[in-house]
Amino acid sequence: MRASDRAYAALRDDITEWRLLPGTVLGEVEQSERLGVSRTPLREALGRLTAEGLTTTAGGRGVVVTDVSxxxxxxxxxxxxxxxxxxxxxxxxxxxxxxxxxxxxxxxxxxxxxxxxxxxxxxxxxxxxxxxxxxxxxxxxxxxxxxxxxxxxxxxxxxxxxxxxxxxxxxxxxxxxxxxxxxxxxxxxxxxxxxxxxxxxxxxxxxxxxxxxxxxxxx
Known part of the structure; x- marks a missing residue:
């Protein structure tokens, strides 16, 4: 499995299972270290999550987990x-x-x-x-x-x-x-x-x- 696919699957599961709560900022350095991937595949994974609506870019704060109202x-x-x-x-x-x-x-x-x-x-x-x-x-x-x-x-x-x-x-x-x-x-x-x-x-x-x-x- 490609590093970006692995990071995407792990983050998607963490979001859908509410281990990463709405409003959580997904910092590149922190998530790269946590998932054991470099920043380039992590950015690719975050892009896919944003395209699906599970995360969003919040101004200068970076990528944030979306809420469900x-x-x-x-x-x-x-x-x-x-x-x-x-x-x-x-x-x-x-x-x-x-x-x-x-x-x-x-x-x-x-x-x-x-x-x-x-x-x-x-x-x-x-x-x-x-x-x-x-x-x-x-x-x-x-x-x-x-x-x-x-x-x-x-x-x-x-x-x-x-x-x-x-x-x-x-x-x-x-x-x-x-x-x-x-x-x-x-x-x-x-x-x-x-x-x-x-x-x-x-x-x-x-x-x-x-x-x-x-x-x-x-x-």
Whole structure:
């Protein structure tokens, strides 16, 4: 892996997992030493993060981690509904029914994974990620998939903001199972409707549990 790719992946993970909080200044010298790369690949990595909207240049302060506000969350979900509903409909038209029937079966069994612990949450997120990947494969539209992957980077940050308790995850598993079932049934309109319902409930949950991060040293 190239040094710039390694630095980009490490910084992106630190930002999406909230180890680097909004407002954190990413100084070149400090981050180069921390990540074990020279300043040229680090600058390349920071440029990619800024292009994705995870960082921004703040005048003379350098590159700073961006915040996620309630307005940002609304805008992300507007785009998410546009992309994901279309993707679900296309997957229903183009996908392999057997793949989605298997995912439906596993999603219906998912409540057994969800016990409120971190391993349980990660196991469920892994399963939801497999549904996303199966939809991407079924859609077979490189431009749509690229747009969705760019969006998902921000959605990981948003998900970490929400208090995903066992009750919400259990409900989400049922919603994902309904999406998989609609796709397996080759019913595009039902797949869109199931996706719309899931996104509406996810957005409501995120906004109800969102707690703005208080930033320090913002002179």
């Amino acid at each position: 309630l307005d940002d969350i609304d805008e992300l979900f507007e785009l998410r509904e546009t992309l994901e509903c279309k993707a679900a409909a296309l997957a229903a038209e183009r996908g392999d029914a057997a793949v989605f029937l298997q995912l439906q079966k596993e999603l219906l069994e998912a409540p057994a994974l969800i016990d409120g612990s971190d391993p349980g949450r990660h196991a469920y997120y892994g399963l939801a990620g497999r549904l996303d990947a199966a939809i991407d494969d079924a859609v077979a539209n490189a431009y749509l998939i690229q747009a969705m992957r760019a969006l998902r980077v921000h959605l990981v940050r948003v998900r970490r903001l929400a208090a995903d308790d066992a009750e919400r995850l259990t409900a989400a598993a049922a919603e994902h199972a309904a999406i998989a079932e609609a796709i397996a049934s080759r019913n595009p309109r039902l797949a869109e409707a199931a996706t719309t319902l899931h996104l509406h409930r996810s957005l409501t949950h995120v906004k109800n549990t969102h707690k703005p991060h208080h930033r320090e040293n913002h002179g």
